[in-house]
Amino acid sequence: MQIEFRTIGDIFTRRFKAENPRYALLISHGIGAHSGIYNKFGHHHGGRGAEVWAYDAPGHGLSTNTRPRGQFDFPEWVDACIAVAEHIKRETGLKVITVGSSLGVAAAYSALHSDAIAGAVLMGSAVVPGGPAMPKTHPWRAPEVAAVAKSLGRTLRFDIMRAIDFEKDYGFPGAADQRRFDHLNLESYDFASLVSMFAYDPVIPPEANVKPILYTYGADDEMTPVALVEQAAKAIAGPVRWELIPGGKHQLMLFNTEVFSDLVEDWVAPILQD
Template sequence: MADAREHVLSGTRGTLTVREWPCERPRYVVLVVHGYGEHAGRYEELAGVLTGHGAAVYGPDHMGHGRSAGERVLIHDFEDVVMDVRAVAELATAAHPGLPVVMVGHSMGGLIAARYAQRYGAELAALVLSGPVIGQWETPRRLLAHAEVHGEIPDVPISPAALSRDPAVGAAYAADPLVWHGPMKRPTVQAFARTLETVAKDGAVRGLPLLWLHGEDDRLVPLPGSRVGVEELSGGAATVRIFPGARHEVFNETDRELVFADLKDFLDTVVGG
């Protein structure tokens, strides 16, 4: 895989840092939409798999995340993040005109990607959701209820052990200076709650091929809640892959080769083998 390049774009609330993993003769483009508190650089291995499969890969650090501008993990409105991702899509399609575009969203990135598909699905060839925050995710309700009583969002950091059965993944996450390890912020939690409702109300993206990947033992974004949202978003037409024993980050799991194989098989049906 060629070395990643870095772009800096003007986003809705400051500068955005975007990683590009180039492919010499790409067949398609992938936009990687990362999760809460992390950054696009954590998707290096996935990008390598995809560039080897014929994709030019782009991944922004969202506002307040990674190397992008903004107060850490502060998102007032996810519609702003959708517009930022659209700017990255425009960068990618200008560099690779005419190629099909696939969006891969993980966790919070799955919520962003779902909303993007509702707004701009006609511009996508496929949507891939990994452990998506969609449907009946109870965390925002619980956090906001606590804040109503106690005046603040509780400081409950993400446990590195919840990410993967591979201890090296948790150790790298805990040591990563670009990862946020503090509490969530009330405006961000409120934005989560609003956007979950918006995605549920705006309905299915019928006709858009959708692959749903999820760890059976995902305790951060439990499987049953996501299932509701994926079924609504896809109109019941999603391709589903549930990985026994896997935790939240299936792309970083001990059986990730199976995950990558399923992802490539799905992409072959969309962009050709």
């Protein structure tokens, strides 16, 4: 399969170019990650007649190389997702489905107001802005937190490697070391960047959604309690399908590739007929 690398504005993207594609997936990566970790899924699912695209969010990977890494404002992450989706739509004419991986769920959902996006697959997280895990009453939206973020937020650091037990959540020994060996992965965010995500109000709040969504979670994923993720899924209006994957790990695209791919194919079929 041919893989293309291109920069759209200052956003780095990867394209797994399929033959005679029927639709396109656009992956928003997880916390401190980048587009390159999804090669396994891109090759597999691209071989089934879907173009798979992924991008490095602002402040991540090979995007926005004129600022410190780990620095972003969440609205620009959403804008990046939309800009890439619009590019895909213009270039291919295909229906574009956003795919949120872990923390990328927030961007994938928040981009749904774009006319270029036909629906979303949300995987491995409850972080839907405006949903039960990120309500307007969230403590990180308090005026005191906003004041700290404004004055010290670019110097205070959120240590990703300390906050997340990757070996437990990814389900294999050495997961943390593997993450460190990839120099494009980040080990921290600045505090203001993270606060900007919790302070974000999506254009289409969950209770007003009308686009189709496939919401997935692995039954063996220890990152977030299953009940909280299911609650996030059920709080979204419109045609939402909830799927709990038996034996599923945190990164379903990487560790449960075939099952996840089959699920996406089954879910997307009626969307392509509209």
